[in-house]
Amino acid sequence: MTISQRIVESLPFLDSIAEKVQPLVQRAVGKGGVTVRNVLDGSPLQLPLHPALTDVPVGSWTAALLFDGLDAATDSRAMRSAADASLAVGTVSGVAAAATGLSDWRYLTGGSRRMGVAHGLLNAAGLTLSAASVILRATGRRNAGRWAFLIGYSLSGTAAHLGGELSYNYGLRVNRNVFEKPGPDDFTPILKESELPQSGVRRVETDGVGVLLSRNRNGEICAIAATCGHFSGPLEEGERVDDTIICPWHGSRFNLCTGKVINGPAVFPQSRYETRVRDGNIEVRAAAGNVQKKVR
Numbered sequence: 001m002t003i004s005q006r007i008v009e010s011l012p013f014l015d016s017i018a019e020k021v022q023p024l025v026q027r028a029v030g031k032g033g034v035t036v037r038n039v040l041d042g043s044p045l046q047l048p049l050h051p052a053l054t055d056v057p058v059g060s061w062t063a064a065l066l067f068d069g070l071d072a073a074t075d076s077r078a079m080r081s082a083a084d085a086s087l088a089v090g091t092v093s094g095v096a097a098a099a100t101g102l103s104d105w106r107y108l109t110g111g112s113r114r115m116g117v118a119h120g121l122l123n124a125a126g127l128t129l130s131a132a133s134v135i136l137r138a139t140g141r142r143n144a145g146r147w148a149f150l151i152g153y154s155l156s157g158t159a160a161h162l163g164g165e166l167s168y169n170y171g172l173r174v175n176r177n178v179f180e181k182p183g184p185d186d187f188t189p190i191l192k193e194s195e196l197p198q199s200g201v202r203r204v205e206t207d208g209v210g211v212l213l214s215r216n217r218n219g220e221i222c223a224i225a226a227t228c229g230h231f232s233g234p235l236e237e238g239e240r241v242d243d244t245i246i247c248p249w250h251g252s253r254f255n256l257c258t259g260k261v262i263n264g265p266a267v268f269p270q271s272r273y274e275t276r277v278r279d280g281n282i283e284v285r286a287a288a289g290n291v292q293k294k295v296r
């Protein structure tokens with residue numbers, strides 16, 4: 001267990017906060033509809049939006065810190081203006097980053113949810129102090145503004161570290177398909193064609209990986225990874241709608257033939273398998289672009 005984990009684990013009140021706040025966040029994000037949810041998740045861009053957006057406040061605040069230091073050392077009006085502008089950009093972009101972060105947190109459970117609360121509380125305090133600093137500077141209390149920002153920056157930096165824990169230690173927003181075996185390089189028989197239903201889906205194991213077989217509306221046989229790339233949900237237990245499958249855990253929707261994400265929270269496409277029929281058997285082989293093949 002890391003030091004951060006040990007500290008967070010020793011703070012049970014974080015769970016009480018999560019139990020009260022998480023349903024509110026889920027309801028608020030749900031009310032936005034599918035498009036808002038997809039945007040917050042980053043599904044249209046095929047990248048988790050929160051980590052990308054956090055670069056803006058972190059970079060802007062770091063620049064503000066640097067300009068504040070140069071202003072203190074040189075009493076330069078230009079440095080002062082640059083510090084104020086960077087701080088304002090960081091504070092505004094911090095609000096957008098917070099919205100996407102809350103959205104990511106809405107489906108966490110257990111230790112990762114608790115770590116998410118600690119991350120969020122520290123960030124909220126850091127953001128509030130940065131906003132206070134903007135006001136203090138604008139009203140002529142620059143020294144107080146600098147101190148408020150300095151404390152806020154330290155809190156946001158600690159929060160950023162916990163955000164890293166969430167990704168690297170808890171696997172938040174990591175494509176779970178990457179941990180699967182790649183599947184066969186050469187066409188391998190996995191099921192008699194007669195055993196694949198005309199509708200629905202069928203999970204078959206081959207070379208240590210679960211493959212989700214289906215027939216599309218044109219009768220073509222399709223195959224994608226059976227384990228959801230979001231949090232490893234079992235797609236074979238999901239609901240099939242036309243040529244798509246909806247994950248039973250958090251509702252991500254994938255194209256059954258291409259693996260493409262139709263709706264989040266997943267952002268990465270499902271790994272895909274090429275199919276053919278030989279001697280009455282369905283054969284599959286891993287597609288060249290699959291993420292498993294890129295890391296081995």
Ligand code: FES
Pocket residue numbers: 228229230231232233247248249250251252264265266
């Ligand atoms: S595991 Fe979360 S959407 Fe599938």
